[in-house]
Amino acid sequence: MKQPLPNRQIFILFSMFLFVSTLSAQSIWDGGGSTTDWNDPLNWAEDMVPPADSLIEFNEDATVTGTVSVVHPRVNIRGQANVTLDLDLSIGNGTTDENSLTVGSGSTFNLAAGRTLTLNPPANKQGLPLFASTDSTTINIASDAIINIQQGNNGVNLSSTSSTITNNGTINILSAVNLGIKSSGMFLNNGTINITETQNDGIQLLGGTFQNSGSIVISKTGDDGIEVIDDGMFTNSGVLNLTAKDDANSGNNPIAVGTDMAAGSFVNQTSGIINGSGGAGETGRAIFTNEMGTFENMGQMNLTGGSDGSRFYNRGTSTNGMNGILDLDNGRANINQGSFVNNGLVKSIRDASSILTAEGTSATNNAFFSYDGSNTFAIGSGEVVNNGISLNNNQININAMNTCMVDIAEVPYEWSEGAASVGTADATGLLMFPAQSVSADSVTLVTSIPGVSVNVRNICAEAIIISSIFNPVKTIPLRIFPSVLNGTEELHVDLSSFTTTNIELRIVNLTGQLQQSFKLTGGAVQQILLNDLAPGMYMMQAEDGTKIAIAKFIIAQ
Secondary structure, three states: OOOOOOHHHHHHHHHHHHHHHHOOOEEEEOOOOOOOEOOOHHHEOOOOOOOOOOEEEEOOOEEEEOOOOOOEOOEEEOOOOEEEEOOOEEEOOOOOOOOOEEEOOOOEEEEOOOOEEEEOOOOOOEEEEEOOOOOOOEEEEOOOOEEEEOOOOEEEEEOOOOOEEEEOOEEEEOOEOOEEEEEOOEEEEOOEEEEOOEOOOOEEEEOOEEEEOOEEEEEOOOOOOEEEEOOEEEEEOOEEEEEOOOOOOOOOOOEEEOOOOOOEEEEEOOOOEEEEEOOOOOOOOOEEEOOOEEEEEOOEEEEEOOOOOOOEEEOOEEEEOOOOEEEOOOOOEEEOOOEEEEOOEEEEOOOOOOEEEOOOOEEEEOOEEEEOOOOOOOEEOOEEEEOOEEOOOOOEEOOOOOOOEEEOOOOOOEEEEOOEEEEEOOOOOEEEOOOOOOOOOEEEEEOOOOOEEEEEEOOOOOOEEEEEEEOOOEEEEOOEEOOEEOOOOEEEEEOOOOOOOEEEEEEEEOOOOEEEEEEEEOOOEEEEEOOOOOOEEEEEEEEOOOEEEEEEEEEOO
16 A cells, blocks of 8 residues: 655645746757747647747747747757747746857847837846857847847847857847846947946947947936946947936046046047037036057037037047047147147037146147137147147137248148149148149138138248137038949939029048039939949038038949
């Protein structure tokens, strides 16, 4: 006769039953059906459509369509599978202890155009992780596709140095316990990224590269908006709108590059626009370049908010490059350590000099500055070298010694009279005028920097810059297509943001030299044919006197 089980054994068996019953079921895609439909039972190894809370796994190539009305805690792609989700899907219930979407070594995940993926991991897990142990993984988000990431430790964790995420759609990170995006691999953003709430950085780049040619909006993160360290490089050719949290301190910056022990590099390219705010309060900074950081601006930077005395704070190496515009609003740049070189335009409406140097630092101006309250480029106990022009200074005498040559600013800009090129100054700023080219008493010369004009008089006798003028104009992006063309294609230029007046269209290379110019009518999309342009990258400027629209394009080989 069987003896009844002791109470302890009954308890253990009952506990095991509860444990097994609470495990999430696993559903494996085998593509055995005649369709690509998620709801075709034959497409699953169990010949059953996955029930709610089951763990989904793909280990072979698949394109999946259909509709899914339930939430699953995790989707796992592995076995070097190439999987495209052409359907809307919600992954993660916020409580089950799983990362939402994991993609294994050698695998590829694609979110199809027009689709929405919602990721909701618990607070200790990741929304979209590619861990350091993952190798050569690829994630592609198509145009018009949307990923919404709610909660989680990190929204996106790209810790794999050999993996790539390409976003052509929209990534919305609504909240994160730690970081919005943590990246050590290659992150290519051609679409839109919105990060609205994190307890730490919005984007933390720890090595690897982050290339933005789209739009990134980061609002009021717990620490920095974008932090670049561990030899990481952030390159921007799109638009960044970054705002520090309210009452930010000096350690909470929209952009922070490097630390005192870790290198980092940030480059804002010719077509890049950075709108950075130190936030409401008096101590936040808009840009912070630390000891081992390097920062280069060749585009447009508009810095506001926070500390007006340290809006651009430098302890490393910072350069405002050719065609670069550094607009400090009512603030100044504080060169606390390291060096700052201006080869573009620095401007401020501050009542005093807008660059402060500390002992042992250097500030060099090779081009242009425009301050409402000073004709002095920089002050302080550091070394100051001014080889350029104050656009408020109207009495600079230059003796051309009958050579038809004037010394303008020590950077090789091309100078034009209207749309006609006069020539390119050499690296020391010497500009030679063609003989008999100027018959008037004075001539107004312009560069490729929007709004900069210099009036020069008595060329080939005693050349005198009689006035320098900065005409503030609004700079906006210019929509063109295609952005890569072979030299024989028509380029479409969207001038619908202009009125139906004459628009001057200028094409310059990356050193600011004028290549071609056109007279077009605003208010519509116009077509132009580009002839005799060598392969390379160019910048296009459309101007009507009140605003300038800028875009870049590439002539392919």
